[in-house]
Amino acid sequence: MLAICKGKSQVLFVSVSNFYIKFLYSYLVIRPFDPWKSKMCTCPPKFSLSPYTGCAHSCLYCYITSYIPDAFRPRLKRDVINHVKKDLRKIPSTSLISIANSSDPYQPLELKHQIMKRLLPILKKHRVLIITKSDIVKRDSSLLKEIGASVSITITTDDDDLAKVLEPGAPPPRKRIKALKRLVDKGIRVSARVDPIIPFLNEDVNHLIEELSVVGVSHVISSTYKLRYDSWNRLKAVFPECERMSTLYFKGGEWIGGSLYLPAEIRRKILLKIKQYAEEKGMTFSCCREGLPWTSPSCDGSHLIEK
Ligand code: SF4
Numbered sequence: 001m002l003a004i005c006k007g008k009s010q011v012l013f014v015s016v017s018n019f020y021i022k023f024l025y026s027y028l029v030i031r032p033f034d035p036w037k038s039k040m041c042t043c044p045p046k047f048s049l050s051p052y053t054g055c056a057h058s059c060l061y062c063y064i065t066s067y068i069p070d071a072f073r074p075r076l077k078r079d080v081i082n083h084v085k086k087d088l089r090k091i092p093s094t095s096l097i098s099i100a101n102s103s104d105p106y107q108p109l110e111l112k113h114q115i116m117k118r119l120l121p122i123l124k125k126h127r128v129l130i131i132t133k134s135d136i137v138k139r140d141s142s143l144l145k146e147i148g149a150s151v152s153i154t155i156t157t158d159d160d161d162l163a164k165v166l167e168p169g170a171p172p173p174r175k176r177i178k179a180l181k182r183l184v185d186k187g188i189r190v191s192a193r194v195d196p197i198i199p200f201l202n203e204d205v206n207h208l209i210e211e212l213s214v215v216g217v218s219h220v221i222s223s224t225y226k227l228r229y230d231s232w233n234r235l236k237a238v239f240p241e242c243e244r245m246s247t248l249y250f251k252g253g254e255w256i257g258g259s260l261y262l263p264a265e266i267r268r269k270i271l272l273k274i275k276q277y278a279e280e281k282g283m284t285f286s287c288c289r290e291g292l293p294w295t296s297p298s299c300d301g302s303h304l305i306e307k
Contacts, residue, residue, distance in 0.1 A: 148306030191301030213281035226259035
C-alpha cells in the first residue's frame with residue numbers, strides 16, 4: 001500500500017513538475033524544440049522561435065490546428081522583440097535557433113510588421129535556421145547572409161494548381177523556387193523541404209527535385225503525411241483520393257506520438273525513391289521523424305548554417 005502511495009506521489013510530482021516546466025516555457029518566446037517528445041525526432045538540440053501565433057498559409061495538412069486556437073488567423077506575439085532579447089540571455093550564445101517550426105515567419109503579416117528585419121540582427125551570434133513556405137524571405141537575403149543563416153523553403157509540389165488547393169494562402173511553388181535561386185545567388189546555403197508527401201496526391205516529385213538541383217539547393221528533407229483528425233477532415237472534404245488513402249492509413253498504419261503514420265514499409269518505399277533521385281542529382285537527403293536511418297548530414301538542414 002505504501003509502495004503504491006509512494007508510486008502515486010512520484011507520478012503526481014512528475015506531472016506537477018512537467019506542468020510547471022510547460023507553464024514556465026509558455027512565457028518564453030524562444031523555447032526548447034521538442035515536437036511532442038517524439039521518439040522519432042532526430043533533430044540536434046535546438047530552440048524554436050515563432051514571432052507569430054497562427055499562420056495564414058492555411059495548409060490543409062497543417063498540424064498546428066490541433067494545438068493553436070484559431071490557428072489560421074495569425075497574430076503577432078505581443079512585445080516579441082523585447083521577449084526575444086530577454087530569452088536570449090537565458091540560452092548559450094552558440095545555440096541553434098530555428099525560425100519557425102510552426103507558424104511561418106514570412107507569412108503575409110510580415111509585410112506589415114517587418115518583424116524579421118528587426119529580429120535577425122539581434123540573433124547574429126546564434127546559429128539561425130529559417131524554415132518558411134514564402135518567397136518574402138528573399139527580402140532579407142543580405143541580413144541572412146550577414147549572420148550566416150541557412151534557409152529551408154518548403155515546396156510540396158511543383159504543380160501550381162494542386163498547391164493552390166493544398167496551401168491556399170501560400171505563394172505558388174514557382175515563386176518559392178525563384179526565391180531559393182535568389183538566396184543561392186546571394187551565397188546563402190539552402191535546403192528544401194519536400195514535405196509532407198501525401199499518398200496519391202503529391203508522390204511524384206521527380207520533376208520538382210530536378211528543379212531544386214538546377215537552382216542550387218544542397219539538401220532535401222522529406223517526410224510522409226502524419227494524419228491527425230483535424231487535417232484529415234480538411235483533406236477529405238476536398239480530395240476524393242482520401243478514400244484510397246484511408247485504407248492505407250486506417251488498415252495498416254500505426255499511431256505514433258498522437259499521429260497516424262503510413263505503414264513503415266510504404267513510408268520507406270516512398271522516401272527511398274526521393275532519396276535516390278535527390279542523390280542522383282547531387283544533393284544530400286534526410287527525412288524527418290520517420291524512424292528511418294537517413295538523417296544525415298543533419299535531419300533539419302542545420303549543417304548548412306555558416307558557423
Ligand atoms: S505554412 Fe506551416 S504552419 Fe503555416 S499553415 Fe502551412 S503547414 Fe501550417
